Amino acid sequence: MLWELEIKPLGRDGERERVCDEFDLLTHAERGGDLITASARGFLIEGDLTEEHRERLTGEVLLDPLVDAGTFAPVGTRAAHSYTVLLKPGVMDPVAQTVLDTLRLLGAPATAVRTFRRYFGPPEIPSLDRDVLFRKVLANDAIEQIVVGPVKAAHLAVGSPYQFKLVRVPIRELNDDGLVRLSKENTLALSLAEMQQVQAHFRDLGRDPTDAELETVAQTWSEHCSHKTLKGTITLTDHGTGETRTYKNLLKETVFGATQTIRAALGANDWCVSVFADNAGIVTFDDNFHICIKVETHNHPSAIEPYGGANTGLGGVIRDLLGTGLGAKPVCNTDVFCFAPPDYDPNKLPAGVLHPRRVMQGVVAGVRDYGNRMGIPTVNGAVLFDERYLANPLVFCGTVGIIPKDKAFKQVYDGDLIVAVGGRTGRDGIHGATFSSLELTHESETVSGGAVQIGNAITEKKVQDVIIQARDRGLFSAITDCGAGGFSSAVGEMAADLGATVMLDQAPLKYEGLSYTEIWISESQERMVLSVPPAKWPALLKLCEAEDVEAAVLGTFEASGRLKLSYEGNVVADLDMHFLHDGRPTVIKSAEWRAPAPAPHAPARGLEAEAAHDALLAILGHYSVSSKEWVIRQYDHEVQGGSAVKPLVGVMNDGPSDAAVVMPVLGSWTGAAVGCGINPQYADLDPYWMAAAAIDEAVRNVVAVGADPKRVAILDNFCWGNIHDPQVLGALVRTAEACRDVAVAFGTPFISGKDSLNNTYATQGGERLNIPHTLLVTALGRVPDVRRCVTMDLKEPGNALYLVGTTKDELGGSHFHLVTGRTGGHVPRVDLATAPKLFAAVHKAISGGLVRACHDLSEGGLAVAAAEMCFAGGIGADITGLPGELSDEAKLFSESPTRFLVEVKPADASAFEATFAGLPVARVGVTLSDTRLRIAGANGEWLVWVKLATLKEAWQKPLRW
Template sequence: MLWEVEIRPIGRDAERERVCQEFDLLVHARRAEELIQSTARGYWLEGNISSEALSRLVREVLVDPIVEEGIVGPAGTDAGNALTITYKPGVMDPVAQTVLETARRLGWAIEAVRTFRRYYLRGALNAEDRTRLIGKVLANEAIEQVLEGPLPVRHLSLGANYRFHLVSVPLRDLDPEGLLRVSREGMLALSLEEMQAIQDHFRQLGREPTDCELETIAQTWSEHCSHKTLKGTITLRDGTLGSSRTYRHLLRETIFAATTEIRRRLGAEDWCVSVFEDNAGVVQWEPRYHLCFKVETHNHPSALEPYGGANTGVGGVIRDVLGTGCGAKPIANTDVFCFAPPDYPPEQLPEGVLHPRRVLQGVVAGVRDYGNRMGIPTVNGAIIFDERYLANPLVYCGTLGLLPVDRASKSVAAGDWIVVVGGRTGRDGIHGATFSSLELTHESEAVSGGAVQIGNAITEKKLLDVLLQARDRNLFRAVTDCGAGGFSSAIGEMAAGLGATVRLEAAPLKYTGLSYTEIWISESQERMILAVPPEKWPELQALCASEDVEAAVLGQFEASGRLKLTYEGHVVADLDIHFLHEGRPAVVREAAWPPPTPRSDGALYAGPASASTPPLELSEQEALLRLLGHYTVASKEWVIRQYDHEVQGGSVIKPLVGAENDGPSDAAVLRPLADSWLGVAVGCGINPLYGEWDPYAMAALAIDEAVRNVVAVGADPRRIALLDNFCWGNVQDPVVLGALVRAAEACRDVAIAYMTPFISGKDSLHNTYRGPDGSRRDIPHTLLISALGRIPDVRRCVTMDLKGPGHHLILVGESRAEMGGSLYSQITRRVGGRIPQVDAQQAPRIFSAVHEAIMHGWVRACHDLSEGGLAVAIAEMAFAGQVGADVQRLPGEGSKAERLFSESPSRFLLEVAPEHRDALAAVLGDLPWFEIGITVSEPRLRIADQNGQWCIWASLRELKQAWQRPLSQSLQIA
């Protein structure tokens, strides 16, 4: 029998409030209360369960009687004037799965469960309100369906029995237009040259490819999996230098080359263990453990379904760390987001694009729920706001792991069994890898909804626990995660250099009806592939059973040089491993980077030929308050407080610091081992505003910011490793590609100068939206640099908040007249100006001196200068510590505004007690440093200009309110 349990709130209806708030945002008038009467949530349960047992299940498991009431009855009863929202068939429903498992553990015969949300209406909806309410507020049509009236089914079972039918794709006789049509209609994301290479291969074999073979090649050759642009041949026509240069393998000749050169220079002192080889980068840390770090992107899925996209982004990068070596233990998560402003005018939303506030809330919730439920602290991150991320939000998710030294390597041997461990396989995420290699359009939500997945953190937590036990028992020889491409990528990559035979019918399924191809390319979450010696299988199987984790043998690795897939005895794919991994034709592209247009004053000009509006004239104090209130600078406490950053007990410096634990930390510090004071700092650098001016400078500045963030808390600059994540627009455009090449060149040059090797990275290209009129909207060139720093003793770490009155304020580094791309220029609508430039020779000396001073205990507080320059930095330090400051000197070049708000790199602001001033001076030596003021007991900030006049005089309360208000106010948080 099919039952319905409807659960209604007692008292406050929070879901109704949310819906009204989002609807009112779209229509600019409080009208939703006229439409929505009340809301409910609920479950449909199918099974042979008595009404008494069902009542007990509702009372003891499903309903909180303090705030809810449950109504039980047969499913199919007319709910009246209501809309019911439920997941589409095949979409992962973690809550339903938990209820099903709980009921079975309690001995109740429940066969299937589905969740729903219900919205009772006050009356009929007109067509306009209906479109807004259903399509933009209540449901995400990529993963959900809307039902009106009673439930139109009598049972919840999914799928019909699959009847085998081998599908071949006729390619050999197609012309170029036909080949592109196959790629486009199949969402293969393959170019004409790639389709022709496949055509030639199968012509030589004298047969057509099966659908499974074609999908396997498409997954393996996708931009997402093979990074073919960055590995391609690119000729850059450099208008700045008036020359051209060709890269045969852009990554190898820039970022990889930097790490190779640094390791050569380090020689016997090389502390890199595994770089750009495994699922994450690995570095030495202490005699027993290495550290590994990976940052992934999950942009396209998050644009369509923010919660599920971010949720599975976190789950995927955690599995990357689990799949490094023979399994690292995740100890911390990071996240960086790029959104359009949350107050973006809804009437200006392009077709098919979610409002950025909804995207922000969904992404944050997805990251929160996955990390918190797995017991992994989220300790560091950033959020950038820019209107150009409207259709393509960026979601970077990172995980740091602890890897035993003796389990850092892995290998697959012929004869090993192919074992899948973890979640079951469904239709989740099919074509996810190829979807991520395409640009988004106004139709993406409709045609690509199947590429979005929903994660289940509890399943992955159980997988994590069993995998680490199996690692310590030496029960497997190699491991990798099922990410983009599912079994296709995971098994295909592990079989490289060998071969494999896979029995697809052996895969545990969520429901019946999946074809052999769907099983092979599904991106269902929480699955890992292990290479298991046959004699180890019984012990591994018993271990998995003891932890309630499913495991199954899918096949065997073998020295055949072929990837052979069968389904119920039928061969459905038989591919040459060499062709699969080496047969893709190299990408050959032309790139260009035009020179900036010179201005009459010699500065470089970027942006439109003329400003659309005149510059905004602001006093220095007005400018400071606006900078503190800019979404990019403003407090992210609303986000941070949702994350658990204390779990596992290793957090030393949290995301928020200061007298009231609400000031902005420069970086996070962890102490992973209770028997050691050795620590690790995690920080990041990102500023896309510089990219449109000079992508080379942007990349250099991102590296500088990431390094100084971790140095500011105590990291040793001699032991900092970097990760790169390039998110770019349409790289088919030579100028967009030229910006990518210039950024990669800067990564090479600055990393070598700083002796900070890159150990891992990831790119996400084609972050482009194309509207129904054919117009193209690219994201700004965006490079995230993540830094991992070693701290000799966490007891010496410092935070950015001022500690007390009567201390010196010392600025280290040069302040130059560099306002190009600055946040000050943005808020005042100014164009032009020199872009900040990194001094790659002097910066390492500054980092070293600041680190030495911190380790000697001479620094009470340290804060790096970034967005908003000196004025923002001292304001943040003051209100975080509730200690006032008088800045009596503004060193540097240029005008008062340039000295206050310039974003020149490699600068720190230090708080130093009088007794340590001379010792610090000796360490800084001939480096540029300046005594600029003193801390005071009065709760205010005063800054004097070059003439000794106070140009800024504000209370700490006023400054802090300006900084804390924007995000919470725009989200209407009480």
């Protein structure tokens, strides 16, 4: 029998308020309250539940009687008019799975469970309102369906038995138009040259490929998996210098090349362990452990289904750590988001694009739920806003982990078993790898909805526990995660140097009906693939059973040089490994760099006090600068007990920390600092200096809290627009060149990275919306002793304030220009010779106990840094005598890099100044007990005189949701 448990809130109906507010936001009306009168949530449960079962479920398990009221009824018998939102068949429903497991533990005879949301309203809704309500508010068509009126038993159906039929794709006789059409219609994301290569290969074999073979080639050759543009041949024409430069492998010759140069210079003191060779980069940490880090992107899925996209983005990067070496233990997460402003006019939304406020709320919730449920603290990140991220929001998720020194490397051996551990396989996430390699269009939500996955953090936590135990017991020889491409990618990569035979019918499935190809390329979450010696399989199986984690043998790694797939004894794929991994034609592209025409540069002029005051408050209130407390407080950043410097600091724990510091090994005072740098607005002027500024910001963030600049590793994440445009590609090349130059100058090796290209959106009218050129740089620094760490909040009155670094007239791309509407000016440039010396001196001063507070100068320059330090510590300041022959606006708001504002006790002033001998440093102010900030101009008059409460309110108000 099919039962329906409907649960309604006893008090405030928060879900009704949410959907009404969202409807009103999108329609500029206030009719949401008329259309939705109440909401409910609930479960569809299939099983012979007795009255005793139902009473126990409502009284003890599925609702809280203090705040909920729930009633059981046979499905389809409720009379009230309603709109019920259900996940589409095949979409992962982790809550339903948890409920089903719970019911079975209680002895309730349940066979299936589905969750639902339900909304009540009038029988008739005007067609325009209904369209907005159904498509943009109540449900996401990519993963959900709406049932009007009573729910029927058919809505629990998922799959019917699969009848095997081998599918061959007739490719050998297709012309070029046919090849292009085949790639597009099947979401293969292969170019004409690549399709021609596949065609030629199978012509040589004298047969057509099976669908499984073609899909395997597509995911292996995808931009997402093979990074073929960055590894391709690119010829750059630099119109500024007249030079032409050709890179045979852009990534190898710039980003990775910088690391090779640095490691060669370090020689015997090289502290890199594994770089660009595994799922994450690994560097040395202490006598017993190495530390590793990876940052991934999950942009396209998050644009279509924000919660699921971000949820599985974080879950995926956590699995990257579990699949590094023989398995690293995650110790903290980091995230960076780029959205359009949350107050964007809904009437201007292109077709198929979600409102940025909905995207932001869904993304934050997705990261929150996954990290919190796994018990991993989310400790660092950033949120940026720019209208150009409207159709392509960016979601970066990172994880840091530790791994025993003797577990940092892995090896697949001939004869090892291919073992799948973790979640079951379903249709969720099919074509995720190839979908992520394409541009988005108004049709993406419908055409590629199946590429979105929904994660189950509880399952992944159990998988993590099994992997760490199995690692320590030596039960496997190699491991990787099922990320993009699923088994196809995981097994294909692990078997690249050997070969493999896989029996697809041995994979545990979520439901019936999956074809052999769907099993092979599904990106269902929480799955790992292990290489297990046959003698170790019984012990591994026993461990998995003890931890309630499913494991199954799918086949064998073997030295055949071929990838062989079978289903119920039928051969469904037989691919040559050399062709699969080395047969892709080299991408050859032309790129151009032509500096944008300089905008008129506003002449320097005296800054009026009122203008300075207004500009400071406007910058503090800019979405990109303002407090992200609404986001941060949803994350657990204390779990595991190792957070030494929190994301929010200060007397009220609400000031913006420069970086987070964690103690990965409890009982040890050695710490890891995590920070980031991202400045896409500078790329509008020059992407080279944008990249330089991002690296400088990431490094100075971790140095500001106590990291040793000689032990800072960095990661690159390129997110770019339409790379088929030579100008857009030219900006990417110039950015990569800066990564090489700055990393070598700083001695900060890149140890891992990820690119996400074609973040562009094609509208119905043919207009193309590109994101800004965006480079995220993440820094991982070693902190010798966390007890020496400092935070950015001012500590007590009577101390001296020092400005470290040189301020220049560099307002180009600044937030001062953003809030005042100005253009032009010079983009901030990093002094590659001086910056490393300044980092070393700051670290020496912090290590020597000479620093009470330290804050890097970034968005908004000196004025914003001083304001943040003051209101975070509840301590006032007077800033006078700013050095340099610059305009007041440049002194206050220039965003010149490699600068810090430092609080020092008077008794330590001489020692502090001596530490910076020969370097740019100036005493610029004093801390006060008065709760206000004053900043003097060149003429000695106060340009800024404002209460700390006013500053803090301006900073906290915009995202106080």
